[in-house]
Amino acid sequence: MILYIITLVLGSLLIIPFTVKTFCPHVWMDLQYCGLMLRILLRFVSRRRRRPYFFVVDRFLEQSVAHPHKPFVVFENETFTFSDADARSNKVANALRSHPGYRAGDTVALFMGNEPALLFTWLALAKLGSPVALLNHNIRSRSLLHCFSCCKAQLLIAGPELKDAVEDVLPALTEQGVTVLLATKQCDTPGIQSFADKVDEAPDAPLPRSVRSHVTFKSPAVYIYTSGTTGLPKAALVNQNRLLTALAILSSNGVSLDDVIYVNLPLYHTAGFLIGLIGSIETGSTIILKRKFSASQFWDDCRKHNVTVVQYIGEVMRYLCSTPKRENDKDHKVRVAIGNGIRADIWREFLSRFGDIKVQEFYASTEGNVGFLNYAGKIGAIGRVNFFHRMLFPYTLIKYDTERDEPVRDANGLCVEVPKGETGLLVSRITKVAPFVGYAHNREQTERKKLRDVLKKGDLYFNTGDLMRIDQDNFIYFQDRVGDTFRWKGENVATTEVSDILTLSGCIQEANVYGVQVPGHEGRAGMAAVTLTEDAHFDGSKVYQHVVTYLPPYARPRFIRIQNAVEVTTTFKQMKVKLVEEGFDPARVRDPLQFLDDKQKCYAPLTAQTYSSILSGSTKL
Numbered sequence: 226m227i228l229y230i231i232t233l234v235l236g237s238l239l240i241i242p243f244t245v246k247t248f249c250p251h252v253w254m255d256l257q258y259c260g261l262m263l264r265i266l267l268r269f270v271s272r273r274r275r276r277p278y279f280f281v282v283d284r285f286l287e288q289s290v291a292h293p294h295k296p297f298v299v300f301e302n303e304t305f306t307f308s309d310a311d312a313r314s315n316k317v318a319n320a321l322r323s324h325p326g327y328r329a330g331d332t333v334a335l336f337m338g339n340e341p342a343l344l345f346t347w348l349a350l351a352k353l354g355s356p357v358a359l360l361n362h363n364i365r366s367r368s369l370l371h372c373f374s375c376c377k378a379q380l381l382i383a384g385p386e387l388k389d390a391v392e393d394v395l396p397a398l399t400e401q402g403v404t405v406l407l408a409t410k411q412c413d414t415p416g417i418q419s420f421a422d423k424v425d426e427a428p429d430a431p432l433p434r435s436v437r438s439h440v441t442f443k444s445p446a447v448y449i450y451t452s453g454t455t456g457l458p459k460a461a462l463v464n465q466n467r468l469l470t471a472l473a474i475l476s477s478n479g480v481s482l483d484d485v486i487y488v489n490l491p492l493y494h495t496a497g498f499l500i501g502l503i504g505s506i507e508t509g510s511t512i513i514l515k516r517k518f519s520a521s522q523f524w525d526d527c528r529k530h531n532v533t534v535v536q537y538i539g540e541v542m543r544y545l546c547s548t549p550k551r552e553n554d555k556d557h558k559v560r561v562a563i564g565n566g567i568r569a570d571i572w573r574e575f576l577s578r579f580g581d582i583k584v585q586e587f588y589a590s591t592e593g594n595v596g597f598l599n600y601a602g603k604i605g606a607i608g609r610v611n612f613f614h615r616m617l618f619p620y621t622l623i624k625y626d627t628e629r630d631e632p633v634r635d636a637n638g639l640c641v642e643v644p645k646g647e648t649g650l651l652v653s654r655i656t657k658v659a660p661f662v663g664y665a666h667n668r669e670q671t672e673r674k675k676l677r678d679v680l681k682k683g684d685l686y687f688n689t690g691d692l693m694r695i696d697q698d699n700f701i702y703f704q705d706r707v708g709d710t711f712r713w714k715g716e717n718v719a720t721t722e723v724s725d726i727l728t729l730s731g732c733i734q735e736a737n738v739y740g741v742q743v744p745g746h747e748g749r750a751g752m753a754a755v756t757l758t759e760d761a762h763f764d765g766s767k768v769y770q771h772v773v774t775y776l777p778p779y780a781r782p783r784f785i786r787i788q789n790a791v792e793v794t795t796t797f798k799q800m801k802v803k804l805v806e807e808g809f810d811p812a813r814v815r816d817p818l819q820f821l822d823d824k825q826k827c828y829a830p831l832t833a834q835t836y837s838s839i840l841s842g843s844t845k846l
């Protein structure tokens with residue numbers, strides 16, 4: 226009898242895995258993922274308990290003690306080991322400490338390109354316990370001033386090549402009593418001080434921990450700018466707690482000490498900074514830093530440096546796939562690609578062309594409180610519904626009215642969850658484990674991202690602004706963004722900011738800005754439907770000059786549609802939907818169309834010929 230029971234039990238134990246594998250093919254991956262999350266959580270909790278406090282900078286210091294001579298960052302023809310980076314950042318920190326324009330704990334804005342100096346300066350400020358605002362080095366004038374001011378920074382450190390842009394806003398900075406440092410050995414402009422010479426002279430002695438003793442987990446660590454739904458960019462506050470969680474991103478994707486990671490995305494964004502840089506500090510991997518993404522140099526760089534991990538955004542993958550095929554396409558050591566926004570067709574093409582690379586697609590936003598990882602490797606998906614994950618981060622998809630631009634509410638005033646297979650707005654409950662910190666000194670914008678009374682009266686959710694769909698197999702797919710923003714060249718474009726700028730160009734009275742789809746491109750190209758001021762004519766070169774002066778390349782409207790009057794019969798929202806649908810086809814749109822011609826440096830009439838050469842890809846956008 227006993228033997229019989231034992232046989233039965235053993236037998237069923239053997240059968241269970243087989244049955245489960247047949248009927249729920251992803252269950253092992255799901256369980257593995259739970260295990261991984263549990264490990265991350267435990268490590269995080271144990272670090273949070275350490276005294277004195279343990280921050281990201283302490284992880285860096287651990288790494289530089291563990292392997293001081295290992296390359297930390299390679300840039301162009303220079304290699305900096307962990308110990309070099311430690312010494313360099315000490316010099317920067319010591320130079321700042323003795324600078325009269327800096328007081329302990331001051332917020333410092335960095336306006337620099339993707340180069341090692343940015344890493345060392347950030348590290349120096351982390352050692353000093355100063356929050357760092359990572360300014361986008363493409364922005365100019367009004368946007369630059371706005372970004373600088375909204376995190377209440379007292380000091381600006383700029384890269385040598387950005388001197389003109391700084392001089393442009395210098396009067397306003399001087400008026401606010403801001404100290405402006407330029408990373409050069411000398412500078413003749415009154416009001417701007419050289420800084421590289423001071424760094425060279427400063428000692429590389431380590432900083433005592435006491436200089437950052439004021440820092441807690443709630444203290445701001447970095448500000449990263451996002452163009453959310455409306456207006457000028459907002460500074461998302463990344464506090465020390467969140468920075469500590471960011472350590473896990475690469476390691477949870479299987480990246481380790483021996484990996485070499487290719488960072489070609491801007492360090493002022495989440496992808497480059499939080500994932501590439503902070504992620505590597507946890508793993509101790511070597512960073513191959515690139516000033517700018519280049520499709521033609523990508524694989525040669527990977528071969529030259531034995532790169533094993535690359536980062537991407539959707540555009541990167543598309544550009545890589547559209548380069549001319551080469552015989553050595555599969556000759557490289559890249560084994561993992563981590564990023565987001567890759568389209569299913571490009572994903573397939575990428576694999577067939579560049580070989581067996583594990584594409585780790587994920588979803589996250591700088592300020593959001595929920596993220597997904599496509600751990601099952603399902604092409605086209607961003608992640609998977611996972612019981613354990615959902616318990617930690619309670620999220621749901623709710624019905625959204627795209628015409629009225631708001632969630633649908635039922636008779637009780639609550640939101641309505643969408644069934645599987647339908648598209649809905651991703652919202653995630655704000656909890657202690659999944660907090661939403663918000664934007665720096667901007668209560669109004671922070672409140673706008675919160676959604677109340679979602680499933681129960683009085684509950685509180687974070688509104689991601691992203692439309693998603695969950696299929697019958699529990700895979701999650703990104704569908705679209707809502708609101709007054711669209712993506713182009715990997716950047717969010719805030720339509721209200723663009724229309725504000727357009728209306729200052731002299732001849733434009735009103736501007737309605739939106740994004741239009743262009744075949745063969747990710748995201749949407751900027752387009753503006755404008756009305757002209759009375760008696761004015763459209764001056765293509767003047768508007769062009771204005772646009773390139775005040776807007777970064779990705780935000781410049783590629784097309785302008787000149788209307789006699791704004792339609793008054795429809796609502797603003799309906800009108801926008803119609804404009805987006807009509808697009809930029811001169812055969813379809815009756816109004817005169819203008820096209821941003823970078824070669825001629827003006828807006829020129831969009832002819833049927835230009836239209837077809839844009840569609841065929843011979844005219845580049």
Ligand SMILES: *[C@@H]1O[C@H](CO)[C@@H](O)[C@H](O)[C@H]1NC(C)=O
Pocket residue numbers: 529530531
């Ligand atoms: C890359 O790997 C090869 C072979 O493993 C080695 O000979 C070469 O020195 C490595 N290059 C770098 C830059 O590490």
